[in-house]
Each structure stands twice: as structure tokens, then as C-alpha cells.
Amino acid sequence: MKQAIVERVEVNCYRIPTEERESDGTYRWEDTILVATHIHGAGEKGFGYSYASPAAATLIKDKLGDLLRGRNALDIAACWVLLTGALRNLGNAGIGMMAVSALDAALWDLKARLLGVPLVSLLGEARERVPVYGSGGFTSYPVDKLQRQLSGWVGQGIGRVKMKVGRDAKADPERVRAARQAIGAEAELMVDANGGYARKQALALAADFAAQGVTWFEEPVPHQDREGLRLVRDLAPEGMEISSGEYGFNLGYFLDLLRGGCVDVLQADATRCGVTGFLEAAALCGAWGLPMSSHCAPALHLHLCCAATPVRHLEYFHDHVRIERMLFDGVIEPWHGTLAPDLERPGHGLTLRVTEAERFQI
Secondary structure, three states: OOOOEOOEEEEEEEEEEEEEEEEOOOOEEEEEEEEEEEEEEOOEEEEEEEEOOHHHHHHHHHHHHHHHOOOEOOOHHHHHHHHHHOOOOOOOOOHHHHHHHHHHHHHHHHHHHHHOOEHHHHHOOOOOOEEEEEEOOOOOOOHHHHHHHHHHHHHOOOOEEEEEOOOOOOOHHHHHHHHHHHHOOOOEEEEEOOOOOOHHHHHHHHHHHHHOOEEEEEOOOOOOOHHHHHHHHHHOOOOOEEEEOOOOOOHHHHHHHHHOOOOOEEEEOHHHHHHHHHHHHHHHHHHHOOOEEEOOOHHHHHHHHHHOOOEEEEEEEHHHHHHHHHHEEOOOOOEOOEEOOOOOOOEOOOEEOHHHHHHHEO
16 A cells, blocks of 8 residues: 545544542642544544643644645654644644644554554564553542552552652651552552652652652652752662653653653653654663653553553553543453453554544533
8 A cells, every 4th residue: 555645634522521520749620631533544544532622622623634634644754744843833842742642643543454453563562461550549539539449450450559649748658558558568559749749858758658668759849840850769769760751742851851860760641742752752761771651541552552662561540541431442451450452453443432422522
């Protein structure tokens, strides 16, 4: 197949309420916005999405979609250059890159579908399965709900779980102790402050968390504070890894974290940096000899994490698991703490249940 011309680009936006109001260390929310794109060409359609703002859908509708029409959908690199170049005067991060990321995912899905192969086979499989960790434990949860959620994942065979901290530094050590009590001594416990602590505060809490066997401390200080990340990384207790990277929209951001020695594990999110950017970030991790982990959107990241050699695990984030189960066909359930792509389904294997999604449409 030499060409597959993009004939039509569709975009829709959905607002899905959370089960209840939720919060982490620095943010509160009560709904999640799903921006869904479909790219049609050569009798097939590719599906891509981002968890973004309605403004991303507007940008696709008013500008970016028109740029793709008439282009060869198989030439993803050329489309990537075109789309990211169109952001020159808008900024190469934020809403613009979330819009590009949704289209990029749809292009990769379309290409794999046109070739009749699962996306992981198109990219090249590095592993059959990827380990996952249960992610939630919001600061808005009372302790009993926190314990039920985390222990529930462990009971399902997911041997690592992550909770939110950073909202109340005085209460956090006790919440972490309660989490450890609920999941037992063998499960791996991870915490995410979402940039909620100051530098010395983060270091003091790192010692307290380490006493409870916490092995992962995500964004202990604001992600823009590269010196602070480096400080915490250098002085954190032995056995505790520092992670960041979820707000990376382009390679320069990831490169700064790696060059600055800011992280032990780099995170990347294909709904923000695109499938193309995720794979490029993985190449950077390979060059630096550091592991990588995906951020949120588990269904989208499954094939990518099975193809990218530096990946350690995939974030099985509560809110997005709920949405993807609710609105997508082809969502894979964990098995013994891992996910494996369905190799019988072409592309990333996901389709949007349009009729069910309509009740949430903006």
C-alpha cells in the first residue's frame, strides 16, 4: 500500500462526571474531558483521544483537521512535522499538543488497521505483557476508602499501588501508614505529591515514607523546580525512586529532566506528547540508561508499553480505567498484575461506543 489519503477528520468532546469530587496534592476536579478523534482514509478509520480541554477539540475542528485532509496517513512522521509546526505561534505545549496527540494516536491506529496488524506489531514487540500498578488513593478519600481501594487492587493480583499525598503534610504520614497496613508488607507502595511539597518538607517526608516501605515518590516538589527534583533525588533514602515527566509535551522537557539528573524514572503521557513523542522519549531513556513509566490513559498506552524497551510499568489510573471501560470496546483487563494486547484486533484495538458516549457530549 503506497498511499492512504486522509479523507475526513472528526472530533467530539465528552464531559464525564467523576463518581464524587476528587483531589490530589494540588488540584481538585469533578469531571474529566475526553477529546475523541476519528481519521478516515482508504475505507478505514483510526481512533485517537486525549484527556484535555474542549479547546483542544476546537483547535482540531478549526485548524488541525484541515491540515491533514489530502495527506498520506501512512506518512506519520510527515504529519507529525506538519501538526507540530502548526503550533508555532500558539506554543508547543499545553492544549495545542493535546490536540496534536489525539490526532497522532488516530494516525497510528489507522496505519496499523490499514496494514491489518495490531499496533504493537507495527512498532515491534519488546514484551508480551506489561506490569501495571493501581493508581488512585485520592486525598479526598477518607482513610477507610483509601484502604479499600488499595487493598482491592492487591487482592486482584496487582502487586504495586500508588496513592496521592501533598494536600496535608501533617496528615500524610498517617495516611501512608494506614495504606501500608491495608496492603500488607509484600505489596509495593508508591506515593504521588503532584508537586505539593517544598524542598525540605519533601525530604523530611521522604524519610517518613521510606520507613513504611515507600519505593516511589512522584513529583515531591513542583515539576518546574528542576533543582528541587535533583535535590530530593540525590538525598532521598536508599531504595526510594524519584519520578516526574507527566507534564512533558515535547522532547526538550524530557531532555531537561534527564540532563539535570532530576529523576530515577521518567514518566511520559501519550495524550500530551503523542504516540510519536512517547516513542521518542523512550529512545531518550534508552540513551540515558533510565527506566520509563507511562502516565494515565492505560488503554492507549498498552501497545506502546509493550513496544518501548525502557518501560518498567503502566499506570492503571482509576478515573481513566472507569471511563475506558464505560465508553470503549476492546479494553483489556489485568491478569496477575499485567496487561497484554489483544493481537486479534488491529490497531490499538479500541473503538468508541458512540451511542453510549452521546449522553456526555459537550
